[in-house]
Amino acid sequence: MQISDSVVLAGTVNGKIAFAEMIKSIPEAATVPQPLFIDFGGIDVATASYLRESVFALKSYLRTKSSSYYPVVANANANVWDELSVIANAKNDVIVTCELSDDDATTNVELVGKLDPKQRMTFELVLKFDEVDANSLMEEFGESEKTKSTTAWNNRLASLASRGIIREFTKGRSKYYRPLLMERVHGN
Template sequence: MRISLMQVSDNPVLAGAVNGKIAFAEMIKSIPDEVVGPQPLFLDFGGIAVATASYLRESVFTLKAYLRAKSSSYYPAVANANSDVWDELSVIAHAKNDVIVTCELTDEGITSNVELVGNLDPKQRLTFELVLKFDEVDANSLMEQFGESEKTKSTTAWNNRLASLASRGIIREYTKGRSKYYRPLLTERAYGN
């Protein structure tokens, strides 16, 4: 699913906390209620010249927190942000100690230049890299393969790491039977730091 910020705001300059809150409300209205499998929700910044940190905090990051708090099937990713918008996203991500996935997105829905904006601690970074490497993981498989090298004695540590990354919205969580599995939000392998 894709939400165009240009259509939400009708202005190439996105500024101010109040306008960000209005955009958040408009984005919520456009997200369908039907249950779908875990998938990216592309927030398309194509055509946007400027987005201030206060706008992004009240729209993008509030939307991400809202969707993760309600365990939505949608995981926000910022698409087609220019370098100025990207810099403002980075300011908010670091200030909030948060992280968000960014990419370029074609009209056909093809992603490229997938990156994380923000920081992960070393254990989260390792776990994130393992999710990218294997494309689909669960805590048991990570414990079996990396428990000894990571000095973990049970699957609880891996469960916590994976759940934390999913709650931050950078990997997708889904169930198969009684087990939880995790996949990358976007499938391109070249994630930056």
Template sequence: MSRLVEATTAEPANPEPVFLDFSSVQVATASYLRESVLAFRDLVRGRRSTFYPVIANANDDVRDELKELMRLRGDVLMVCTLGPAGDVNMARLIGDLDPKQRMTFDLVHEHGETDAGELMRAYGESEGLKHTTAWNNRLAALAARGLLMEVSQGRAKRYRPLFEDA
């Protein structure tokens, strides 16, 4: 955990994923994952960092442990496989989002980049919403979990996917 924090003290100018490469990890217990990966994710996202932690190259055993941990916590984490050239493959969520957050996550992927106002104009009526607050809350919650990137444009915030194919 301390090495992760040390490595991410200098913030990038633009939002970017930080890959936690598990390619050499054979087994990871729930307590290890909770005290390292999730603690790091919560710390980084809690300080509203431009880093977005992603588990990369985890084997089946580690992914199974993550699935169970996410289920017990009611949490969600982004995982992927990194190719030899650093290309992202098979990006996906481990854990379940509630239906409204899942819909919002999917809509951001569909739009590529959006904000609460755009979602309100396009889907507010069909969702029975009269104000952007619900969209703002959903988008902020997804960004807090590190599932969407938050991009500040003056006082406004826009959101985009970490990976196009997630």
């Protein structure tokens, strides 16, 4: 989705208006979890207050609804990226960014914000194995991580999915997780 026709996006009120417009333009419910690209191509400046009330509000809204869509900021320039970082750090949150081509290919995938060491390690395992569940992580890494049950792994995976940086799928009663975007993600 294109964020705006303006090259400067500023202010809390404008961010709230953009949030409402984004909600209206989200396609009907997706059948499988997938990224929802918010395209900042052509945007010169987006203030932290604008991003907080639009992009981060959208991410929170979609995760609260357990939506199949996971917002990804696409084509943000360095100025916008810096403002995203300000909000991510202030909110102790993270968001996925990338470059998106006209044919929907993603490159330069990065996380904006910080993960604690356990979340970072779990996130890296999801990227490494492409598809994981709590049981497989417990079997493979439980001893080295000194975890005695799948609960810790369930909690870590669910937390990453609720933060919108990995996708959650269901097979019967089981949940499994996959990277949001398939290209290797770089931390900030």
